[in-house]
Amino acid sequence: MAKKPTTLIRKSDFSQPTGSNELAMLDVYMPMMKSSAIIAAGRLGLFEALAVGPLSVAKLAAKIDSSNKGTAALTDFLIALGYLEKHGDHLANTASTQRWFTSRGKVDYTPGLLWTHEAWSMMGGLAEAVRGGHPENILWNAMVEKPHLGDLFSSYMAAFASDLGADLLKHVPVQAEYRQLLDLGGSHGLHAIRFCHHYPQLNAAIVDLPSALTKTGKTIKNEGLSERIDLIPGDLQEQNWGINHDLVFYLSVAHNHTVDENRLVFQRIFNSLNPGGLLVIHEYLTKTPKNALDAAFRLTLLLETGTQTYSYDDYSNWLTEAGFKSVELVHLDPREKGSFILARH
Numbered sequence: 001m002a003k004k005p006t007t008l009i010r011k012s013d014f015s016q017p018t019g020s021n022e023l024a025m026l027d028v029y030m031p032m033m034k035s036s037a038i039i040a041a042g043r044l045g046l047f048e049a050l051a052v053g054p055l056s057v058a059k060l061a062a063k064i065d066s067s068n069k070g071t072a073a074l075t076d077f078l079i080a081l082g083y084l085e086k087h088g089d090h091l092a093n094t095a096s097t098q099r100w101f102t103s104r105g106k107v108d109y110t111p112g113l114l115w116t117h118e119a120w121s122m123m124g125g126l127a128e129a130v131r132g133g134h135p136e137n138i139l140w141n142a143m144v145e146k147p148h149l150g151d152l153f154s155s156y157m158a159a160f161a162s163d164l165g166a167d168l169l170k171h172v173p174v175q176a177e178y179r180q181l182l183d184l185g186g187s188h189g190l191h192a193i194r195f196c197h198h199y200p201q202l203n204a205a206i207v208d209l210p211s212a213l214t215k216t217g218k219t220i221k222n223e224g225l226s227e228r229i230d231l232i233p234g235d236l237q238e239q240n241w242g243i244n245h246d247l248v249f250y251l252s253v254a255h256n257h258t259v260d261e262n263r264l265v266f267q268r269i270f271n272s273l274n275p276g277g278l279l280v281i282h283e284y285l286t287k288t289p290k291n292a293l294d295a296a297f298r299l300t301l302l303l304e305t306g307t308q309t310y311s312y313d314d315y316s317n318w319l320t321e322a323g324f325k326s327v328e329l330v331h332l333d334p335r336e337k338g339s340f341i342l343a344r345h
């Protein structure tokens with residue numbers, strides 16, 4: 001049967017600069033309102049409430065425990081933004097909202113909305129981070145002070161991970177003799193779980209900060225993998241991860257570390273890998289000139305961890321210097337999903 005063509009949904013994009021002097025504040029006001037409305041919908045469970053089918057404003061308001069007046073004001077704006085649509089006098093999710101922000105879709109990024117609600121207030125300190133050239137309070141310390149931040153961040157990362165899982169399985173060649181997987185900064189554990197389910201010969205260890213691992217043990221237990229996946233809580237710079245690994249994951253972790261830290265980690269990974277072993281890096285690579293997404297992410301990193309994204313040449317040089325025999329680059333589709341770097345021992 002012929003594959004159904006994907007319909008491209010173009011939502012109104014208020015975050016593009018208008019370039020109009022008269023309307024300059026719209027560049028600030030509309031993106032703020034757009035983000036706030038989508039985040040509020042996520043916090044209220046509005047998209048999930050519509051996931052099973054269209055509802056009248058009154059029924060939706062009752063379902064999300066909100067006023068009719070407030071629900072009508074919010075949904076009017078979400079319709080204008082292309083997140084909801086009208087079916088007669090009922091409200092419905094658009095196909096894109098159903099796909100990305102409900103449990104019935106391909107990936108549910110609602111945890112990203114809940115995280116962005118927290119990040120929103122942190123962004124209030126951006127001018128101070130720019131002035132100082134480093135975060136006022138590093139994200140990992142903030143997670144120790146406010147433990148709910150660690151849980152929220154891990155849930156957000158888990159949404160990314162469920163989106164990335166199929167790409168990883170497709171591009172990472174696991175040889176029959178591979179036995180031991182090490183997932184550095186493995187957080188929610190979804191990558192190690194996926195690979196252990198897919199490759200019954202594998203056992204795994206996950207190293208991450210305690211703030212990222214609060215729910216990971218339970219998830220692993222629910223998957224029946226407690227005998228095969230170990231947790232090593234602590235700073236990966238200081239922890240002993242053991243030796244004789246066949247496969248090492250360093251997925252979206254390098255941008256949280258400095259140049260010297262990454263070079264040291266790659267040397268330690270090389271020394272702990274068995275001959276024929278493989279290191280897999282997932283990253284958002286920087287290029288010259290920087291595009292808007294890369295520049296925005298670098299600004300976020302300045303505020304959160306004081307670190308940055310790096311170029312493919314940086315990785316290639318560090319990995320070669322550590323002793324890796326070959327280094328391969330795979331760009332993901334769409335490109336916003338980042339790239340894999342595969343380094344062979």
Ligand SMILES: C[S@@+](CC[C@H](N)C(=O)[O-])C[C@H]1O[C@@H](n2cnc3c(N)ncnc32)[C@H](O)[C@@H]1O
Nearest residue numbers: 157161185186187208209212235236251252256
């Ligand atoms: C962007 S998240 C990526 C999580 C996961 N690898 C994934 O791809 O979904 C970065 C992870 O690195 C962890 N991390 C950052 N610095 C660390 C350190 N010094 N030691 C251990 N884990 C660290 C964070 O706690 C977080 O879980």
